[in-house]
Amino acid sequence: MRKQILLATLLFLLATAPDSFAQDSAPLTNDSIIQLMAWHFSEDQIVLAINRNPAHFDVSPKALAALAAKGIPSGVLAAMNTAMSASGRIVAIPASTAPDEIIFTDGTTTTGKVLFVQCIPGENAPKGPAVQFQSTDVKAKTLIAASSIQRLILAGGQQTLSAATDPVVPVPADVVDYLKKHPGPSSPLFAAGSRPPVNLANALISTCSVIDHYWLGDIAASGAYAVGTQSQKQIGGTVQTSYTRNPYVYGWDSQVARLDLEAKYTEALKVGSPPIKSQEIYYGELNYSFHPSAEWSPYAIARLYHNYSLGLDLGRIYGAGIDYKIKGLTLSGGLVGITDRLYSPGTHFSSAGARVYEAYARILPFGKIFWFESVEAFPAFQLAKAIQGRGIVGLGIPLTERLQLTPKFVDDYLGDAPPKHRFNYSNTSISLDFKLGRTE
Numbered sequence: 001m002r003k004q005i006l007l008a009t010l011l012f013l014l015a016t017a018p019d020s021f022a023q024d025s026a027p028l029t030n031d032s033i034i035q036l037m038a039w040h041f042s043e044d045q046i047v048l049a050i051n052r053n054p055a056h057f058d059v060s061p062k063a064l065a066a067l068a069a070k071g072i073p074s075g076v077l078a079a080m081n082t083a084m085s086a087s088g089r090i091v092a093i094p095a096s097t098a099p100d101e102i103i104f105t106d107g108t109t110t111t112g113k114v115l116f117v118q119c120i121p122g123e124n125a126p127k128g129p130a131v132q133f134q135s136t137d138v139k140a141k142t143l144i145a146a147s148s149i150q151r152l153i154l155a156g157g158q159q160t161l162s163a164a165t166d167p168v169v170p171v172p173a174d175v176v177d178y179l180k181k182h183p184g185p186s187s188p189l190f191a192a193g194s195r196p197p198v199n200l201a202n203a204l205i206s207t208c209s210v211i212d213h214y215w216l217g218d219i220a221a222s223g224a225y226a227v228g229t230q231s232q233k234q235i236g237g238t239v240q241t242s243y244t245r246n247p248y249v250y251g252w253d254s255q256v257a258r259l260d261l262e263a264k265y266t267e268a269l270k271v272g273s274p275p276i277k278s279q280e281i282y283y284g285e286l287n288y289s290f291h292p293s294a295e296w297s298p299y300a301i302a303r304l305y306h307n308y309s310l311g312l313d314l315g316r317i318y319g320a321g322i323d324y325k326i327k328g329l330t331l332s333g334g335l336v337g338i339t340d341r342l343y344s345p346g347t348h349f350s351s352a353g354a355r356v357y358e359a360y361a362r363i364l365p366f367g368k369i370f371w372f373e374s375v376e377a378f379p380a381f382q383l384a385k386a387i388q389g390r391g392i393v394g395l396g397i398p399l400t401e402r403l404q405l406t407p408k409f410v411d412d413y414l415g416d417a418p419p420k421h422r423f424n425y426s427n428t429s430i431s432l433d434f435k436l437g438r439t440e
Helices: 002-016 030-038 043-052 061-069 074-085 173-181 200-209
Strands: 100-104 109-118 130-135 141-145 149-153 213-227 230-245 251-270 276-291 296-307 312-326 329-342 349-363 370-378 388-398 403-414 424-437
Touching: 030 043, 030 061, 030 074, 043 074, 061 074, 100 130, 213 403, 230 424, 251 424, 296 329, 312 349
Parallel strands: none
Antiparallel strands: 100 109, 100 149, 109 130, 130 141, 213 230, 213 424, 230 251, 251 276, 276 296, 296 312, 312 329, 329 349, 349 370, 370 388, 388 403, 403 424
């Protein structure tokens, strides 16, 4: 009892002491306010203590509702809010003490953690700006369109924002950090400090819309060793890069240029025989596409291909077509010109033809591993058996933000391969990919 009386007296002195003395005391917390009420301090005395002492309050809606349920007067709650909003007195509450909360436009809620904001639409992603959110319950990560969010309440408590209703609200630190890394000259955050008073939807739309270009790409080294009726050693590498212009505002000025280069060499060895060259691939493709909408995109393609096992000294394909994308699935069709220079005793071949392409990728339910596949065929109009094709299936296993392990199966086909060469050749390899440029 004597200890409680002594502590109560000390807190009362803090509430009535001169400012110079109060500044040296420990910060008041929500528990401090509850204790003062339990000791029957008046509302005016508690407000005075708040005004004269450093504060470390959690003023999130849930925390304030909990205090109100314990009988804390509205005047005290208002003083706590004012204290945390005053210059120099904002103290962020650790994210571990309270989850972020999203209130959707239909009234439903979810809790978890804001990871980052994505401006650029990707596969299986909303068309506009989106918040990547990790749910507390199932530990799952998902992209949530900013337009579907009515209110986002951050664990820091003093930061709340609304995509539609609040005219001026602070932007959460995660959003600020993202937009600082990818600024646009007309962004309201371009020259602003931390947590400027701007609306989330306006900040995202104005900032995302001025991100007019970026680079993506990766460099990969692959290798494989197989033992069966014969041993095989394979080494190879790929370079993939793409340049994207105006990715968020769809139109004819929204363009993607993609370049893929590949080289692969395989040596086979049968018991009692000298090693022989089993596979040699040089592959290059340039694909330039326009994006008047999120789903439809016309493209132009140029491709050079050398494959020793298929008897293809050099294959050239040029043409154009249209892609259709929906929920991670890409379907494509086009018209091309095909010119093949084959090894002897094969003959050179030229014909008009078609391009048929299908690809799909998705993130697997566990972890960040994603699965991908694609099938591409070039049927020639002049000669049905001169069809070319390639199928790919594999996994992407992230090791770091930029490093990825990629086991992959590739199958190549040439219907008019010359004698002593294969019509079909497949191989499995594991590559280590290093990503370049933008990673989101």
